Amino acid sequence: MAIYSLNEELKRVKTRKNDVISLSVNTLNKNNFAMLTFYIIHKQTLSKELRCLPKLSDTLQVKDYTLRNRIVFPPMQSGRADFNGAITSKLINFYVRRSAHIGLPIVEHAYIDLLGKIGPKQLGIYDDSLISGYEKLATALHKEGVPAIVQISHAGGVANKKVIHNQPVGPSTAGKMRMLEVDELKNVVEQFVAAAERAVRAGFDGVELHGAHGYLLNQFFSPLLNKRGDEYGGCLEGRMRFPLEVVLAVRRRLGVDKLLFYRVGSDDLAPYGTHVEDAVVFSQRLVAAGVDVLDVSGGMCGSNPKQFKSVSGYFVSQAAAVKREVGVPVVGVGGIVDPVFADSLVVEGKVDLVAVGRALWRDVLWARDAFSCLGYC
Numbered sequence: 598m599a600i601y602s603l604n605e606e607l608k609r610v611k612t613r614k615n616d617v618i619s620l621s622v623n624t625l626n627k628n629n630f631a632m633l634t635f636y637i638i639h640k641q642t643l644s645k646e647l648r649c650l651p652k653l654s655d656t657l658q659v660k661d662y663t664l665r666n667r668i669v670f671p672p673m674q675s676g677r678a679d680f681n682g683a684i685t686s687k688l689i690n691f692y693v694r695r696s697a698h699i700g701l702p703i704v705e706h707a708y709i710d711l712l713g714k715i716g717p718k719q720l721g722i723y724d725d726s727l728i729s730g731y732e733k734l735a736t737a738l739h740k741e742g743v744p745a746i747v748q749i750s751h752a753g754g755v756a757n758k759k760v761i762h763n764q765p766v767g768p769s770t771a772g773k774m775r776m777l778e779v780d781e782l783k784n785v786v787e788q789f790v791a792a793a794e795r796a797v798r799a800g801f802d803g804v805e806l807h808g809a810h811g812y813l814l815n816q817f818f819s820p821l822l823n824k825r826g827d828e829y830g831g832c833l834e835g836r837m838r839f840p841l842e843v844v845l846a847v848r849r850r851l852g853v854d855k856l857l858f859y860r861v862g863s864d865d866l867a868p869y870g871t872h873v874e875d876a877v878v879f880s881q882r883l884v885a886a887g888v889d890v891l892d893v894s895g896g897m898c899g900s901n902p903k904q905f906k907s908v909s910g911y912f913v914s915q916a917a918a919v920k921r922e923v924g925v926p927v928v929g930v931g932g933i934v935d936p937v938f939a940d941s942l943v944v945e946g947k948v949d950l951v952a953v954g955r956a957l958w959r960d961v962l963w964a965r966d967a968f969s970c971l972g973y974c
């Protein structure tokens with residue numbers, strides 16, 4: 598049936614004598630028919646085209662850093678820090694085991710201040726006493742041949758009341774949050790900066806700012822939670838203001854050489870929330886403010902929205918829309934488990950890097966086996 602459809606499809610497009618047809622199977626639809634993508638490449642341009650098309654196993658240069666391939670282990674809170682947020686040998690081992698065959702692990706979100714903590718055994722980066730643990734982790738990651746990047750975060754209104762023993766703070770009084778006053782915002786900016794500086798002092802190559810999944814920076818960006826009447830709320834410009842101030846300040850402190858990633862909440866998945874059009878504008882501003890790589894996720898209630906169960910690449914279309922409008926590498930994420938599908942995302946130029954979270958968590962050799970299945974090793 599799939600072949601019949603393909604033949605029909607080929608009849609519709611004009612092929613010339615020397616054309617080469619390249620096929621890739623992307624995914625299975627709900628009737629289990631393979632969804633095929635085909636490219637028609639004229640033979641005279643074939644070698645040039647092939648040279649230009651990157652694939653999953655290709656390196657990616659970001660500033661002075663060479664990622665050895667396009668697979669990213671996205672930040673995944675592992676519950677392996679201690680109750681004070683310090684790095685443990687269990688946590689180091691968790692990342693070392695998953696780094697051997699990938700391009701980049703992004704270490705799970707680390708809270709920049711106790712008020713921004715969400716889980717009892719969440720990783721922390723709020724105090725200089727934690728730096729020695731990060732030194733060990735950076736050394737271990739470098740030994741595996743990958744850069745060391747840690748995601749730094751403030752949970753804002755979704756901080757865990759039982760853990761922080763306080764009322765969670767946020768952009769406004771929506772839900773159970775206490776609204777952060779303007780003079781408090783400067784302090785939060787400083788906490789992000791101090792956290793980034795700790796990472797770099799420990800030998801890390803950069804940080805990712807957590808601006809997705811309904812965390813504080815995302816709460817400012819989203820009209821669902823940002824109900825402020827001052828310059829930090831209201832229209833898109835106002836809602837972008839605080840995250841952009843954080844980016845500018847962190848970039849200033851990191852200097853030009855270190856890496857700055859931003860995890861963008863690209864779609865609130867709610868009628869009156871943000872949508873990809875807002876994320877595209879925001880992404881352009883983030884890049885102008887100094888972001889090197891955009892990691893595009895979404896959803897206000899966690900990273901794995903129920904409606905996307907079993908959907909492959911559920912935030913990839915948002916990432917592709919962002920990629921079309923910015924000049925920096927973009928990471929796509931969401932339910933990616935099939936190596937052929939992961940490869941097609943890079944080959945087709947939808948994203949530059951593919952994040953594989955739960956699949957790599959379950960199977961530390963996922964990347965090695967993916968390259969073998971794709972015939973890349």
Ligand SMILES: Cc1cc2nc3c(=O)[nH]c(=O)nc-3n(C[C@H](O)[C@H](O)[C@H](O)COP(=O)(O)O)c2cc1C
Nearest residue numbers: 671672673674705706900930931932933953954955
């Ligand atoms: C157990 C767990 C922990 C996670 N921790 C984080 C985190 O620390 N920071 C973050 O931005 N996303 C976090 N995520 C979201 C993942 O990075 C990823 O976006 C999501 O799991 C979708 O990718 P996947 O389908 O490949 O797993 C977490 C997800 C899971 C399941």
